[in-house]
Amino acid sequence: MVKVGVVNYGVGNVGSIFNALRRIEAEPLLINNTADLRSVDAVILPGVGSFNSAMVNLSRLTDELNRVRGSSPILGICLGLQLMFKGSDEGELRGLGWYDGWVNRIRGPRVPHIGWDYVKLSGDCNLGVARGYYYFMHSYAVVNPVNEPPFVGFTKYGDSTILSVLCDEGNATYGTQFHPEKSGKLGLSILNGLVNLARR
Numbered sequence: 647m648v649k650v651g652v653v654n655y656g657v658g659n660v661g662s663i664f665n666a667l668r669r670i671e672a673e674p675l676l677i678n679n680t681a682d683l684r685s686v687d688a689v690i691l692p693g694v695g696s697f698n699s700a701m702v703n704l705s706r707l708t709d710e711l712n713r714v715r716g717s718s719p720i721l722g723i724c725l726g727l728q729l730m731f732k733g734s735d736e737g738e739l740r741g742l743g744w745y746d747g748w749v750n751r752i753r754g755p756r757v758p759h760i761g762w763d764y765v766k767l768s769g770d771c772n773l774g775v776a777r778g779y780y781y782f783m784h785s786y787a788v789v790n791p792v793n794e795p796p797f798v799g800f801t802k803y804g805d806s807t808i809l810s811v812l813c814d815e816g817n818a819t820y821g822t823q824f825h826p827e828k829s830g831k832l833g834l835s836i837l838n839g840l841v842n843l844a845r846r
Contacts, residue, residue, distance in 0.1 A: 648841045651677040651686030653726075655703035659694045659827065663723070666827035670838045680710040687844035689714065693724025693825060694783070697749070698737030700729055708742065715744070719818040719843040721773075721836075724784055727812060727821030736786050744819065745796070745812070750789045754804030758785040765824065769798040771813035773820050774839030778832050780810070780824035787823050818843065 650672045652663050660676065667674040677683050689711070691704075704711075711720070722730050731741045734749035741749075752759055762779045775798075782801070788809035791797045799811020801823070812821035820840070826833030 647671065647673045648688065648844045649673045649675055649686045650688045650690060650841065650844070651675050651683060652690045652692055653677045653683075653704065653707065655700045656695075659825065660692055662825075662827045663690060663692055666834060666837055670834055670841060672837075672841045677707070680707060683707060683710045683714065686718070688718055688840050689720045690840075691720065691722040691726030691729060693726050695725050696736065697725065697728060697734040697741070697786070698739050700725055701737070701739040701741065704729065704742075711742070715819060716817045719820065719840055721840050722812075722819075722821035723827070724823060724825060727809075727823055728786060728788070730812070730819070730821060731788060734786055744817075745814075747788050747791060749786050751785060752787050752789060752803060752808060753806060758783060759787075759803055763801050763803065763824070765799050765801050765810045767799050767811065768793055769795060769813070771798055771811065771820070772815050772839070772843065773813060774835050774842075775799060775811050775813070775822070776832055776835065779829075780822070780826070780833060781828040782824045783828075784823060
């Protein structure tokens, strides 16, 4: 059975991710230290929470995350995706810096952006992401990103376009601004795609 590590940085929707992983017959494990991180086949950076708090708690794992990146697939969900960038309007701490760009507070008809919304794709992704409706819950996002790989999924919100899918196949690094664990069959298909990549 594929072991999927869910990083524990004191925030996030860990319980619902665990439940979704069990539904696709993967074994979820909570990652608290570098030894835990070395024992799993794939990694999830969960969503929901504060950028600063997450980075403070993630700092003990940053070196090991950088080491496993590219060999084990990594999926960032919501806040987990945002942590992959240089920083955020939400706090003064730097992000992981894996991608150029900045996380901004969104503007739209309602903030936070909560509910089902449409994701449009500009390219393929070996994670198995399909265009369609997914569940969002966030106040921050990468807004009006450049439309080129690894940015392949976008959602219109108000007058802005937000990055909703990152697919960096070369570094086995992926991200969704929406919550696949709350997005029904399409969301479970993404988590199943992560498990399939871990099997390779």
